[in-house]
Amino acid sequence: YGNNNVNCVKVDSRASNAVSELADIDWDNLGFGLMHTDYMYIMKCSKDEGFSKGELQRFGNIELSPSSGVLNYGQGLFEGLKAYRKHDGSILLFRPEENATRLREGAERMCMPAPTVEQFLEAVRVTVLANERWIPPAGKGSLYIRPLLMGSGAVLGLAPAPEYTFLIYVSPVGNYFKEGLAPINLIIETEMHRATPGGTGGVKTIGNYAAVLKAQSAAKAKGFSDVLYLDSVHKRYLEEVSSCNVFVVKGNLISTPAIKGTILPGITRKSILDVARSQGFQVEESHVTVDELLEADEVFCTGTAVVVSPVGSITYRDKRVTYGSDGVGRVSQQLYSALTSLQMGLTEDKMGWIVKL
Numbered sequence: 626y627g628n629n630n631v632n633c634v635k636v637d638s639r640a641s642n643a644v645s646e647l648a649d650i651d652w653d654n655l656g657f658g659l660m661h662t663d664y665m666y667i668m669k670c671s672k673d674e675g676f677s678k679g680e681l682q683r684f685g686n687i688e689l690s691p692s693s694g695v696l697n698y699g700q701g702l703f704e705g706l707k708a709y710r711k712h713d714g715s716i717l718l719f720r721p722e723e724n725a726t727r728l729r730e731g732a733e734r735m736c737m738p739a740p741t742v743e744q745f746l747e748a749v750r751v752t753v754l755a756n757e758r759w760i761p762p763a764g765k766g767s768l769y770i771r772p773l774l775m776g777s778g779a780v781l782g783l784a785p786a787p788e789y790t791f792l793i794y795v796s797p798v799g800n801y802f803k804e805g806l807a808p809i810n811l812i813i814e815t816e817m818h819r820a821t822p823g824g825t826g827g828v829k830t831i832g833n834y835a836a837v838l839k840a841q842s843a844a845k846a847k848g849f850s851d852v853l854y855l856d857s858v859h860k861r862y863l864e865e866v867s868s869c870n871v872f873v874v875k876g877n878l879i880s881t882p883a884i885k886g887t888i889l890p891g892i893t894r895k896s897i898l899d900v901a902r903s904q905g906f907q908v909e910e911s912h913v914t915v916d917e918l919l920e921a922d923e924v925f926c927t928g929t930a931v932v933v934s935p936v937g938s939i940t941y942r943d944k945r946v947t948y949g950s951d952g953v954g955r956v957s958q959q960l961y962s963a964l965t966s967l968q969m970g971l972t973e974d975k976m977g978w979i980v981k982l
């Protein structure tokens with residue numbers, strides 16, 4: 626049970642919920658908050674059968690044992706990806722197989738079985754189609770897709786759960802930060818850390834996100850958008866922001882912290898590295914120091930939720946450094962436009978990243 630080689634039985638793919646009308650909501654003011662949509666997808670994994678017989682259910686609460694592995698010992702992972710509606714009515718996903726693979730890698734670290742890549746992709750497809758009326762009109766936002774994998778079986782002593790649940794729910798979203806597309810203001814956290822070497826910082830386990838809430842809440846109370854974490858050993862190298870990866874621009878060089886077990890391998894991060902390279906930038910995954918950050922021309926963050934978010938200022942030990950003069954930096958803007966045009970199907974997909982439903 627400690628590996629991913631569980632039986633794979635083809636997922637029941639119900640006919641999509643054919644609806645021609647959009648949900649009746651204010652599409653012009655989407656933020657990043659949960660909206661209850663029509664359906665969620667659930668697939669259970671038992672010891673004997675593996676993951677099988679996934680099905681759509683009406684969106685709603687789920688039942689869990691009080692002693693489930695996820696509630697007691699944090700045995701859980703999540704993913705995030707988006708569906709966009711194109712002007713011609715088609716629905717586009719961005720690199721969903723990357724999420725499927727990352728979930729499987731995380732599951733291995735957390736001692737969980739995981740759906741196959743094919744099961745994951747089929748589950749995403751049927752869930753998005755069943756909730757089609759919640760996909761924002763072209764240019765108004767996207768449908769955020771949140772897959773969860775959890776130890777749903779009951780345990781008391783510390784051990785992997787005896788049963789697992791894979792679930793997907795969706796919600797229409799707009800901009801993640803309340804600043805919208807305007808630059809965000811970050812503060813560097815010098816006491817608390819997000820991850821440690823040998824820990825789980827490099828996988829998308831739920832506990833990584835609970836661990837940043839204290840620093841994030843304190844930063845927000847002081848008016849900052851979010852927190853930038855440093856490595857826990859030297860307290861000198863950049864790691865990531867609570868909800869996204871970080872990039873530093875100096876001249877033609879774009880640097881981001883290298884993946885080394887404490888940093889989440891973001892799919893947007895990886896895509897931006899490729900897009901930047903294809904646009905003639907020199908790109909580097911390395912140790913990025915606080916000094917390099919403070920001397921940068923531009924700083925931006927990347928993530929599925931945040932897309933490409935320019936950083937307007939960084940505060941470090943009571944010193945505030947600002948970037949650009951208020952507006953969005955040239956490189957951040959260029960990369961944001963290149964990525965979102967691809968995701969929304971406005972430019973040719975030379976990378977083979979788009980999956981049309």
Ligand code: COI
Pocket residue numbers: 704705706834867868869928929930931
């Ligand atoms: C995402 O970008 O999809 C994430 O998972 C980050 C989350 C904290 C919103």
